[in-house]
Amino acid sequence: MTSATDTTTVRWTTRAMPMSHLGAPDPLPYFAHQQPIRSKPTPPNRGLNAQESARGFAWGADSILPYQVLGEYDRAQAPGEMPVLEFSNGRLTALLAPHLGGRLLSLRDQAADRELLFANPVFQPANLGSLNAWFSGGVEWNGLIPGHTPVSCCAVFAGVVHSARGPVLRLYEFDRIVEATWQIDLFLPEGQDRLFVHGRIVNADAWEKQAYWWTNMAVPASPGMRVLSPADYAIEHVLPGNQLERFDFPDPARFDGSYPGNWTDACSVFFRTETPQPLWIAALDAQGRGLAHVASAQMQGRKFFYFGTGRGGQHWMDFLSQPGRGHYVEIQSGITPTQNQRFALPAHGELHWTEAYAGVQVAPELVHHSDYQTATRAVAQAVQARVDATDLAEVDAFLRGVSAQAVTERLHAGSAWGMRHEQLTGQALAPGLDFACPLRGQQGQQDPDPWDELLRSGRFSAASLERMPQTWVTSPRWCAALERSADRHGDTWLHALALGMAAHDRGDLAQARKGYQRSLNLRPTWLGYRQRALVETNVGAREIAYDAAWHSPGVPLVLAVEIANDMLDTGRVRAAHAFLGGLTSAVQALDRVRLAQARLAAETQDWPLLAHWLERPFATVREGESLLDTLWTRLQQGLCKAELAERWSEAAWQQWQARHPLPAHLDFRMQGQGQGQGAQPATDANAEHSLHGQR
Structure with missing residues (x-):
């Protein structure tokens, strides 16, 4: 499928x-209290x-439902x-992945x-x-909720608008939490x-909303x-405590933070100026070459993030790519x-803005001038x-004029939730955006989605009541439709369960309990x-409920991870040992089950078994998670005390640690890795995440 003018083309190809x-979405709904980054009070x-403090929020406080x-x-x-x-005009060639959030994977200057x-090689x-x-x-479009976009690894809509100046490539989706639309129109x-990239966010509702981009x-x-x-100054995250703090920039009392290589630990630097001027940001190499980004006045924020030169940060970049090929x-x-x-x-x-991307070349002696303002x-x-402006x-x-025009040619379909929202409300979400897409039960497919049945007939079919939905609805509009x-x-078990989950999601645990019991x-x-x-505060009652869940028909294997970790978190080591020991080989192979086995080995002081579990790399380590280095430290403490017995001392332990450093495949630390320039104090996983929130 190709769209073209004399020189500009849009076509499908492969890389x-x-x-x-990637795997299928997790069938378990996850609530705010289950977030890997737990909410903390907003720090000072x-x-x-x-302006820099307005509409602030605490990372980890929000639910991700109804996303999976x-x-x-x-x-x-x-x-x-x-x-x-592939979007190309013969001078620049862009590669985009509509099945992965519309990520701009590559932008090549052909001349x-x-x-x-x-351009990540993997x-x-x-x-x-x-x-x-x-x-x-590549380039990631992050909205409308904080953090990396919920469609990072999901499909979005893509199409071409044929304009008088050539094709405009459009990416767009509906956000299920904010219940608004976003779109990106690319123009060469x-x-x-x-x-050039034009962004547009549309709120079709009659009330103000809070969004993010x-x-x-x-x-x-x-x-x-x-x-x-x-920049007249910078704002940085300071740990521990996760405060945002104003600093001189570059800070002569510390080091020149405009060079990412000067940061030992992971860093976030927000550039701030009190002088009204066109805002831009550029990353230039030692020879003065690189990428410049300019945007209209709606984009006030400028920042750079780097994983840092410490071993953990360098490992993260290799882990996200291949050794030696992932540094960015x-x-x-x-x-x-x-x-x-x-x-x-x-x-x-509606909110509109325009961005521009261009390669630049500047004399290296100017780029790297010792005076930051002269270089800038x-x-x-x-x-x-x-x-220019x-x-x-x-x-x-x-x-802006093109943004409300309908696509001439659909190239890729996103989710059905925008279409469902329009059916639910009886109104279009945004002029120019078409959310129509095939539904389950159409075109020879079987098993209609229960939420489509609710929209069409106001009830669930007998077939839908015989199976668990793949995903859930939580917004007030959907709750009203359920009621x-x-x-x-x-009433059915599905009505009661869905309404219970919506109550749970908004923090009404008493109503959630009633709904779950009714279901x-x-x-x-x-x-x-x-x-x-999940809503049981009594450990014994929670264990009974989990046991009933695990022995029910259709239970997904991934629930074993949640059950095992709940046992370990509440000190029920014997129960965890019995549960994990009784799992099938298929469940034992799950990445997070292996981590639970490692936790159990540490609790039972089975050092050979813990060493066994820590020999293999893990795929699903959470950014900022300290579990692996904690387990390694416990292993070495156990081995050291077993070998030295009464000869153990703090000095001997320090020497042991020096001889048994954290192996590279377990090192995901992003703070506290040295005393070099930019090093920040070591901290826990929760605070670390908010260091940069979103890289």
Whole structure:
């Protein structure tokens, strides 16, 4: 399928690359209290102004429902062919993956024969996203909830709008939490080596909403790279405590933080200026070459993120790619000054902005001038020569006009939830966006989705009541539809379970318990028992509920992870030993079950068994998770005390640690790795996540 003008084309092609298996969505719904990054009170901001503090939030406080977690990926990296859309005008060639959130995987300058982005040579999911699975590289469109977009590894809509100035490639989706739409329109002017991207977020409802947007651009990391953006000062995350704090930038009392290579630990640097001026950000190598990003005034935020030069950060980049091939720095632009903030989306309102991407070349002695402001002024001239304010305003006006036009040619379908929302509300979500897509039960498919049945007939069929839904609904509109259905056609276990989950999601645990019990009374199901376990405060009652869930028909294997960890978290070591020992080989093979086995070995002080579990790499280590290095430390403490017995001392233990450092395959530490420039104090997993929130 091809769309073309004289020089600009959009076509499907493939990209040969090693690929790991993504796996199916997790059938378990996850609630805010189950987030791997637990909510903490919003810490004080040190030196931030009102604009930089407005609409702040605490990371980990929000639920991700009704989205489903993706956590069944592996690290196979088998040879594969990834389907991609190629968008090219002969000067720049972009590769995009509509099945992976519309990620812009590659942007190649054909004349210079140079890749402007970090184009990851593999597809390797890892546990860094809001829904677990995430992968590094390219340009990521992050909205409308905080963190890496929930569609990082999910399909979005794609199509072409044929305009008077050539094809515009559109990506768009409906966000199920904010219940608003986002779209990205990409435009390659004929004969130019600049990519323009227009963003649009639409709120069709009659009330204001809180939303979020950051565009993240990964560029290849190289020795001597410098990231520059207009800045009178910077805001950084400070640990422990996760405060946002204002610093001089670069800070002469510490080091020049504009060089990512000066940061030992993972870092987030937000560039801030008090002087109104065109905002841009550029990452330039030792020779003064690199990528510049310019955006219209709606994008106030500029930031760079780097994993740091410490061994753990370097391991993370290899882990997300292949050894020695995954090193990158992210430059980012957002609607808010920092990533700890949301912005207001007005009732019946739209937010528009335009971004521009261009390669730049600046004399290295200017890029790397010792005075940051001198370097910034020199790079600003080069950036403005590539994309000046007049250019940006003109393209912004053109793309704003195109943004409400319907796609001429659909190239890829996203989820059915935008279409369902329009059916539920009886109104279109956004002019120009078509969310129609085939439903289960159509085109020869079997088993209609129960939520489509609820929309069409107001009730669930007997067939739907014989199986568990693949996903759930939680919003007030869907709850109202469920309540109407129960009133008119009678309550069922599915009505009660869905309404219980919605109450659970909004924090009404008393109502959730009632719903779960009503569902179990109408029909016992594995998920009804599991949900009952989640709201049980009594350990014995929770154990009974989990046991009933595990022995119910249709129970998914992944529930074993939750049950085992609950036993270990509450000190029921014997119960965990019996449960884990009775699992089948298929369940034993699950990544997080192996981690639970390692935790059990540590609790029972079975050091040979713990060493066995720690020999193998794990696929689903959570960013910021300290479990692996904690288990390694417990193993070495146990071995040291067993060998030294009464000769054990603190000094002997320190010597032992020096002889038995954390193995590289277990080292995912992002803080406290040394006393070099940029090192920050070691901290726990929860605080670490908020260090950068979203790379």
